[in-house]
Each structure stands twice: as C-alpha cells, then as structure tokens.
Amino acid sequence: xxxxVAPIPEISVAEHALSPNMRLHTDxxxxxxxxxxxxxxxxxxAKSYLQTLHDISHFVDVKSRLVSGLPSRRDAGLxxxxxxxxxxxxxxxxxxxxxxxxxxxxxxxxxxxxxxFIETARTRPTRGTLLRxxxxxxxxxxxxxxxxxxxLPLPIDHSHAVSAxxxxxxxxxxxxxxxxxxxxxxxxxxARFLQGAGGLxxxxxxxxxxxxxLDYMAMTRASAVTMAHQAKIPLHDIxxxxxxxxxxxxxxxxxxxxxNGVLETKLVQDLIAMQPKVDVDxxxxxxxxxxxxxxxxxxxxxxxxxxxxxxxAMQGNFHRLGSYxxxxxxxxxxxxxxRIYTILGCTLANLDDEAQFVxxxxxxxxxxxxxxxxxxxxxxxRTPEEIMANDPALRGEIPKPTARWLEGPIRRSCPDVREIHxxxxxxxxxxxGSYTLTVLATVRSQSQGERVFSMFRFRRHDRxxxxxxxxxxxxxxxxxxxxxxxxxxxxSAVLLFRRR
Ligand SMILES: C[S@@+](CC[C@H](N)C(=O)[O-])C[C@H]1O[C@@H](n2cnc3c(N)ncnc32)[C@H](O)[C@@H]1O
Numbered sequence: 364x365x366x367x368v369a370p371i372p373e374i375s376v377a378e379h380a381l382s383p384n385m386r387l388h389t390d391x392x393x394x395x396x397x398x399x400x401x402x403x404x405x406x407x408x409a410k411s412y413l414q415t416l417h418d419i420s421h422f423v424d425v426k427s428r429l430v431s432g433l434p435s436r437r438d439a440g441l442x443x444x445x446x447x448x449x450x451x452x453x454x455x456x457x458x459x460x461x462x463x464x465x466x467x468x469x470x471x472x473x474x475x476x477x478x479x480f481i482e483t484a485r486t487r488p489t490r491g492t493l494l495r496x497x498x499x500x501x502x503x504x505x506x507x508x509x510x511x512x513x514x515l516p517l518p519i520d521h522s523h524a525v526s527a528x529x530x531x532x533x534x535x536x537x538x539x540x541x542x543x544x545x546x547x548x549x550x551x552x553x554a555r556f557l558q559g560a561g562g563l564x565x566x567x568x569x570x571x572x573x574x575x576x577l578d579y580m581a582m583t584r585a586s587a588v589t590m591a592h593q594a595k596i597p598l599h600d601i602x603x604x605x606x607x608x609x610x611x612x613x614x615x616x617x618x619x620x621x622x623n624g625v626l627e628t629k630l631v632q633d634l635i636a637m638q639p640k641v642d643v644d645x646x647x648x649x650x651x652x653x654x655x656x657x658x659x660x661x662x663x664x665x666x667x668x669x670x671x672x673x674x675x676a677m678q679g680n681f682h683r684l685g686s687y688x689x690x691x692x693x694x695x696x697x698x699x700x701x702r703i704y705t706i707l708g709c710t711l712a713n714l715d716d717e718a719q720f721v722x723x724x725x726x727x728x729x730x731x732x733x734x735x736x737x738x739x740x741x742x743x744x745r746t747p748e749e750i751m752a753n754d755p756a757l758r759g760e761i762p763k764p765t766a767r768w769l770e771g772p773i774r775r776s777c778p779d780v781r782e783i784h785x786x787x788x789x790x791x792x793x794x795x796g797s798y799t800l801t802v803l804a805t806v807r808s809q810s811q812g813e814r815v816f817s818m819f820r821f822r823r824h825d826r827x828x829x830x831x832x833x834x835x836x837x838x839x840x841x842x843x844x845x846x847x848x849x850x851x852x853x854x855s856a857v858l859l860f861r862r863r
Contacts, residue, residue, distance in 0.1 A: 575771055
C-alpha cells in the first residue's frame with residue numbers, strides 16, 4: 364500500500380509582498396538562532412537552521428533584485444569612506460569588549476580574516492555578517508550604530524520604521540487626535556465614578572491609563588485561550604474572500620479598537636500578499652493612547668516601507684464614529700475604494716449592546732459593500748444549567764492577571780481600599796442565544812464600607828443566531844472559515860460580513 368501524496372497547494376503570493384515580509388521574518392529568525400547557538404543549547408540543530416535561513420535570506424535578496432530591478436543588498440556598493448568608518452567602529456567596540464579577533468571569530472562563527480578585512484575596509488559586511496556581529500552583546504552594536512551603513516538596507520529594526528515614515532510625502536498625517544478627545548479627563552471621570560457608591564463601568568474604561576494598558580497586555584499574554592485564538596485565527600481565508608471581490612481596488616482598513624494591533628496587522632499582511640499592486644490605507648483607531656502607540660509601532664515595524672502602504676493612528680472613541688469624517692468621507696471624483704472595518708479581539712462581545720452598536724453607530728457610516736471582520740467567543744450551552752456546568756469561566760476564581768487588570772483602576776482611584784473580591788456572574792444578553800459573563804468587584808474600604816462595581820462583561824454567542832442578527836441589521840455573512848477545535852470543540856469564530 365502506498366501513502367497518498369497530497370498535491371502541493373498553489374500559493375498565489377505577490378512577489379513584492381513576499382520579499383519584504385520574508386526578509387523581516389528570516390532576519391528575526393537568524394537573530395534568534397544565533398542566540399540559541401551562543402547559549403550552547405541544541406547547537407547543532409540551531410546551526411543547521413541558521414545555514415538554511417542564510418540560504419533563504421540569499422534567495423530573498425536575489426528574488427527582490429529580479430522583481431524590483433534594483434541592486435540587491437549584497438550588490439549594493441558602499442563607499443570606501445563608509446567601509447572605513449564602519450571598520451573603525453567595529454574595531455573600537457571589539458577592543459572595548461577586550462576581545463581578540465580570534466575570540467570574536469569564535470563567538471560569531473566568522474573567520475579571523477573576515478573580521479580583519481571588515482575592520483580594514485577591505486571587504487563590505489554582508490547582512491548575515493552584520494546580524495552575527497550584532498548578536499554579540501559585548502560589542503553593543505545597535506541598529507542606530509549601523510546607520511552609517513545607510514547605503515545598505517538594514518533588516519527589521521527601528522530605522523525601518525523611521526525610513527517608512529520618511530518615505531511618506533512631507534505633511535502626510537500619521538497620528539490624529541479627534542476633536543474633544545481628552546485622555547486625562549477620561550481617567551479623572553473614571554476615578555470619580557469609582558469613588559462613588561458602585562455601579563456599571565463601561566468597557567472603554569478598562570484600557571485608559573498606561574497601567575491598565577500594561578495589565579491588559581499582560582493578561583492577554585497569560586491567557587492560553589487568547590493566545591491560541593490569536594495564533595490560529597484563519598485571517599488568511601478572510602483576506603482571500605475580500606480580495607476575491609476587490610481585485611485591483613484600493614483598500615481602506617479601519618481598525619476599531621486596535622489594542623496591540625497584532626491580528627489587524629496580520630490581516631493586512633495577508634491582504635497585501637494577495638494584491639497585485641499594494642494599495643492599502645490602514646487606520647488604527649483606539650481610545651487608549653498607550654495601546655494605540657503599541658499597535659501603531661507594531662504595524663509600522665511590520666508593514667512600513669512597503670510602497671503603496673499608508674499607516675496612521677486615530678485617538679478617538681468608536682462610539683462616535685459618525686463624527687469622524689476622515690474615516691468615511693470619500694470625494695465623489697475619486698475611484699471607490701473597498702472599506703474593511705475590523706472589530707477583533709472579541710471587542711464587539713464586550714459592548715453592552717452589540718446590536719445597537721452596529722445599528723446606531725456602525726451603520727451610520729458604513730456604505731453598501733463595505734466589509735466587517737469580527738471575532739466571537741462561542742457559548743458553552745443554551746440553558747443556564749448547561750452553561751453553569753460547562754463554561755470554564757464560571758468555575759473557580761477569576762484568573763489573577765484578569766483580576767489585576769480590572770482591579771487596577773479601583774486601587775489607583777481609592778487609596779483606602781482594604782480588599783477587592785472579584786467574582787463572575789452569569790447574566791442574560793440582548794442577542795438571542797448569547798449570554799453574558801459579568802465580572803463584579805466587591806470593594807471594601809475604610810471610609811465607604813462595601814460597594815459593588817460591574818467592571819467588565821464578556822459575552823458568548825451562538826454562531827448561527829449571531830449571523831441571523833447581523834443579517835437583520837443589514838450585514839450578510841461572506842465567510843466564516845472554521846477555527847481549529849480546542850478541548851474537542853470550536854471555542855471561537857471569525858466572521859466576514861458585507862453590508863447590503
Ligand atoms: C479587547 S481589546 C482588542 C484589541 C485588539 N483588536 C485585539 O485583537 O487584540 C479592545 C480594544 O478596544 C479599545 N477600545 C475600547 N473601547 C473603545 C472605545 N470606546 N473607542 C475606541 N477604542 C476602544 C481598547 O482600548 C482596546 O485596545
């Protein structure tokens with residue numbers, strides 16, 4: 364009996380997207396495996412991976428030269444002056460680190476002669492060589508140091524972000540603060556509310572200050588469910604469904620609630636890999652200034668420098684979409700672009716009334732044929748008994764990172780708090796087939812006795828009933844690729860809708 368050989372799938376990836384993305388990834392992997400080699404663990408395996416990665420890196424260089432007609436990094440000529448300057452820098456750092464050429468050779472896997480030739484400007488360092496040198500901590504080489512090699516395009520680093528910004532025409536907007544946005548007042552209002560008698564805190568307040576943003580990011584990193592969701596979400600299939608209907612049309616991706624921007628950036632990477640010519644405007648909107656800066660940096664580090672890609676951030680409130688004309692205005696003379704709204708990280712399911720948000724807010728600005736990409740957590744039962752018995756969130760204590768994130772604003776606003784006890788309660792929800800998990804904080808303090816705040820709400824949905832609700836609201840399902848099963852069932856869903 365012979366095993367059936369699966370046909371190799373046809374990958375339709377545009378070359379222009381292949382090389383920048385592959386460069387970023389191979390450079391990051393090379394740096395990682397160099398550290399593994401230095402650590403002395405699994406050295407042989409790491410060395411063999413390194414060799415393969417250097418081959419891939421070379422392949423990408425050659426490929427990008429063929430596609431762009433430009434000289435590759437390897438061929439780029441550097442002036443003698445630049446080589447002398449870099450050689451001197453390397454020598455100074457090596458001597459400061461008290462390393463002989465032989466010792467540095469041992470650490471980097473480079474020959475003594477190569478190091479000598481670089482130091483004396485007799486050869487130009489390849490990208491691979493630079494990466495090896497940079498991996499030696501004692502040399503303290505940073506990308507900023509390598510700025511003298513500006514003639515040589517560098518791998519992923521901050522200069523990449525800077526050069527991406529430099530490439531935008533002068534005066535191009537990259538950060539917009541909406542009229543009336545006042546981050547300090549938002550935090551002050553929240554503090555005043557938390558000093559009161561108790562009540563419901565709208566989800567917006569969970570991300571406002573820097574501490575909340577840090578605790579939120581720590582919480583997502585600590586959550587196995589969130590990390591699995593982020594890693595496995597089939598955004599590639601969503602991108603394919605969008606491109607199938609928008610071939611050759613420019614895309615405006617409008618991210619509502621950017622968070623760390625990882626999923627949204629991944630979606631854009633998939634989209635541009637399928638576009639014959641990159642033409643994407645990515646707007647990241649968030650109310651949290653610290654989170655928005657994380658998302659913006661991630662997007663620029665990943666996508667910056669790609670011709671045809673424009674990235675900008677908008678500090679604002681997604682409950683006021685109608686007043687942000689920058690998001691939806693399009694001069695009638697210009698060619699219509701495809702707009703894609705994203706609400707990822709299960710954000711829609713944290714809103715107090717998600718159907719109302721779509722009806723009264725999103726629908727006010729969305730045009731026919733606009734797309735909406737969102738994700739949801741799915742329910743564990745239909746009856747309260749079934750849900751109580753099966754939903755893991757209702758068993759045991761609130762996980763510590765979640766408690767720390769949601770308690771933070773209370774502790775910062777009410778210094779005389781003695782104790783905060785967090786519990787999770789099962790509540791009904793507005794959309795049929797869904798239910799709410801409400802996180803309650805019972806706060807005991809010296810001056811005010813006991814008070815109860817509803818700090819956050821997570822909703823779980825029934826996929827089919829949610830799709831029906833969206834259809835009633837004017838959004839048709841276009842794609843809902845299956846999520847990989849966990850614990851024997853699908854825990855979440857990602858859905859692509861199109862406005863009728
Ligand atoms: C659950 S996180 C999701 C983040 C990200 N999309 C992801 O996939 O990880 C929700 C995000 O929405 C933002 N947000 C919450 N309320 C908002 C509001 N009223 N206006 C704008 N952004 C808001 C938060 O700051 C946070 O970054």
